[in-house]
Structure formats: structure tokens, C-alpha cells
Amino acid sequence: xxxxxxxxxxxxxxxxxxxxxxxxxxxxxxxxxxxxxxxxxxxxxxxxxxxxxxxxxxxxxxxxxxxxxxxxxxxxxxxxxxxxxxxxxxxxxxxxxxxxxxxxxxxxxxxxxxxxxxxxxxxxxxxxxxxxxxxxxxxxxxxxxxxxxxxxxxxxxxxxxxxxxxxx
Numbered sequence: 001x002x003x004x005x006x007x008x009x010x011x012x013x014x015x016x017x018x019x020x021x022x023x024x025x026x027x028x029x030x031x032x033x034x035x036x037x038x039x040x041x042x043x044x045x046x047x048x049x050x051x052x053x054x055x056x057x058x059x060x061x062x063x064x065x066x067x068x069x070x071x072x073x074x075x076x077x078x079x080x081x082x083x084x085x086x087x088x089x090x091x092x093x094x095x096x097x098x099x100x101x102x103x104x105x106x107x108x109x110x111x112x113x114x115x116x117x118x119x120x121x122x123x124x125x126x127x128x129x130x131x132x133x134x135x136x137x138x139x140x141x142x143x144x145x146x147x148x149x150x151x152x153x154x155x156x157x158x159x160x161x162x163x164x165x166x167x168x
Contacts, residue, residue: 002061002110002114003066004106004107004109004110005066005106006065006066006067006103006106007063007064007065007066007103007106007107007110008063008064008065008066008069009061009062009063009064009076009107009110010061010062010064011050011053011059011061011062012046012047012049012050012059012060012061012062012074013062014043014046014047016046016062016071017039017042017043017046018039019071020042020046020062020071020074021036021039021042022095023073023093023094023095023096024036024042024045024074024093025037025038025039025042026096028096029093029095029096030093032128032129032131032132032135033091033093033129034082045082046060046074048081048082049078049081052078052079052081056078056079056088057118057119058076058077058078058079058088058111058114058115058119059076059077059078060074060075060076060078060091061074061075061076061107062074063075063092063094063103063107071095072094072095072097072098072103073092073093073094073095073098073103073104073107074092074093075090075091075092075093075094075104075107075111076090076091076092076107076110076111076114077089077090077111077112077114077115077119077124078091086125086127087123087124087125088115088119088121088123088124088125089124089125089126089127090108090111090112090115090124090125090126090139090142091126091127092104092107092108092135092138099134100134104134104135104138105138105141105142108138108139108142109142111124112124112142112143112160115162116162120162121162122161122162123159123160123161123162124144124159124160124162125157125158125159126139126144126157126158126159126160127150127153127155127156127157127158128155128156128158129154129155129156130149130154130155130156136156139158139160142160143160144158144159144160145158145159145160146158147159
């Protein structure tokens with residue numbers, strides 16, 4: 001389990017899926033990304049990502065508050081098994097009740113620490129919908145820069161390169 005100042009992050013369990021479906025299955029909450037139409041579809045997506053954790057060394061985490069351990073999000077560092085080819089990405093999905101509290105920034109920071117320190121990835125990618133300025137701010141604050149607009153996906157593609165360690 002990873003911890004930040006306000007969050008707990010851990011691998012997903014099948015038992016977590018109903019809590020995740022509350023927002024991953026909510027068309028309004030997921031307006032700028034993929035919506036799971038059914039609980040079964042949500043379970044499949046979450047469990048396939050967990051299977052990939054063993055291969056890739058990362059997958060989206062369950063995000064809960066340290067205060068009461070309530071599940072409020074799902075995200076982190078991953079390679080998307082449903083849309084391969086983008087490399088390691090950072091993504092985040094939160095329950096609308098907690099939007100605007102800085103949790104996405106906290107999650108992205110933890111994910112980038114894993115990318116840099118554990119996996120030593122040369123770069124990490126991300127995408128943000130043009131009508132979601134909050135997501136774009138989260139990425140820019142974390143050091144991501146826009147690479148280009150992906151017209152076919154209606155998203156901006158972002159990249160963050162790992163800084164080379166200072167020579168001592």
C-alpha cells in the first residue's frame with residue numbers, strides 16, 4: 001500500500017468493484033472518458049488491469065481517504081490493455097463528491113514517484129479532454145507538456161520525461 005498525506009492507494013480487489021462502479025459507471029462523472037455500462041464491464045476492466053500489474057509492475061490503484069478509508073477513486077500508472085500502444089500512462093478517475101480537492105494531483109505525484117524511482121521509466125504519457133481544464137491543470141502542474149491534439153480521440157496527448165539524476 002502507498003500512502004500520501006491524505007490518501008491510501010492499493011491494488012484493486014473484486015470486492016471493490018461495486019464502489020468503483022458508482023463513478024466509473026456514471027455517464028456524467030465520466031463525461032470526458034470511458035464509461036462502464038454494466039457492473040460486469042467494470043469488473044472486467046478492473047480485473048484485467050490487475051492481471052497486467054504482474055506483468056508491467058503497475059496498474060491503477062484503489063484510492064481511498066486516509067481519514068475513513070472510503071473509496072473515492074481509481075487511477076495511477078498503467079499500460080492500457082484496452083487501448084494499447086501509448087506506453088505507460090497516468091490516469092485518474094474520482095467520485096464527483098471529491099472533485100476539486102486536489103486528490104488527482106496527489107495521486108499523480110505518487111504515480112510519478114513510482115515511475116521514476118521504482119520502474120525508472122524514461123517517460124510517462126497522459127491524455128486530457130479539451131473541455132476538462134481541471135485535468136489539464138493537474139498534468140501541467142506535475143510537469144507534463146502537451147505533445148499534440150489527437151483528433152481521433154478528442155484528447156490532448158501529454159508527455160513527461162524523467163529528469164536525469166544529478167551527477168555527484
